[in-house]
Amino acid sequence: xxxxxxxxxxxxxxxxxxxxxxxxxxxxxxxxxxxxxxxxxxxxxxxxxxxxxxxxxxxxxxxxxxxxxxxxxxxxxxxxxxxxxxxxxxxxxxxxxxxxxxxxxxxxxxxxx
Amino acid sequence: xxxxxxxxxxxxxxxxxxxxxxxxxxxxxxxxxxxxxxxxxxxxxxxxxxxxxxxxxxxxxxxxxxxxxxxxxxxxxxxxxxxxxxxxxxxxxxxxxxxxxxxxxxxxxxxxx
Numbered sequence: 001x002x003x004x005x006x007x008x009x010x011x012x013x014x015x016x017x018x019x020x021x022x023x024x025x026x027x028x029x030x031x032x033x034x035x036x037x038x039x040x041x042x043x044x045x046x047x048x049x050x051x052x053x054x055x056x057x058x059x060x061x062x063x064x065x066x067x068x069x070x071x072x073x074x075x076x077x078x079x080x081x082x083x084x085x086x087x088x089x090x091x092x093x094x095x096x097x098x099x100x101x102x103x104x105x106x107x108x109x110x111x112x113x
Numbered sequence: 114x115x116x117x118x119x120x121x122x123x124x125x126x127x128x129x130x131x132x133x134x135x136x137x138x139x140x141x142x143x144x145x146x147x148x149x150x151x152x153x154x155x156x157x158x159x160x161x162x163x164x165x166x167x168x169x170x171x172x173x174x175x176x177x178x179x180x181x182x183x184x185x186x187x188x189x190x191x192x193x194x195x196x197x198x199x200x201x202x203x204x205x206x207x208x209x210x211x212x213x214x215x216x217x218x219x220x221x222x223x224x225x226x
Contacts, residue, residue, distance in 0.1 A: 004156075033213060043203065043216040056212055090156055092214075101147070101207070102214060104156040 004105035023091030032074040038087035117217035125223040136204030145207030
């Protein structure tokens with residue numbers, strides 16, 4: 001069984017640009033969590049998608065957005081990038097029976113210069 | 114609001130010594146508790162989880178954790194640490210209402226030979 005896959009592994013963008021990060025959950029899982037892990041700030045909940053809909057959102061500005069596709073893969077978009085958006089972005093695939101047990105991908109390291 | 118406290122930012126232990134990483138949580142109902150490990154530049158791997166039942170849970174890599182409701186704690190232990198255990202460890206509580214995991218700030222474990 002394939003795990004959670006994220007792409008790209010690394011991404012370097014200039015301040016003001018847009019970044020797009022992708023995630024494929026474990027086969028059969030319909031939900032995706034996105035977390036931001038910035039240096040010194042721990043893991044902060046960003047977004048939860050389930051069955052194609054945004055179900056919950058963390059305390060982040062609207063320039064953080066995303067979507068979930070019919071095949072349950074997901075995309076995180078960050079517009080108008082700021083230096084402090086530099087972080088490891090982790091995607092997680094929770095189990096269907098207990099939504100809060102989640103399997104994580106390896107992450108996308110976003111660097112804003 | 115749900116929260117998780119890991120009071121130790123860094124811990125250094127000698128190889129072969131025992132380990133205990135502390136975790137305290139705040140949650141209004143029966144908690145779902147997790148410990149994850151993260152190697153540098155990697156995603157999170159689930160070590161163990163507690164949902165109900167026996168308060169001493171066994172995980173992978175020889176780790177165990179004990180749930181103590183009276184102390185709101187879920188400390189992680191290992192009887193004999195190996196150099197490969199050096200990593201960052203995160204305690205998390207499952208927020209069933211928000212359907213997300215709330216993480217502690219993490220504890221960085223260093224193992225000295």
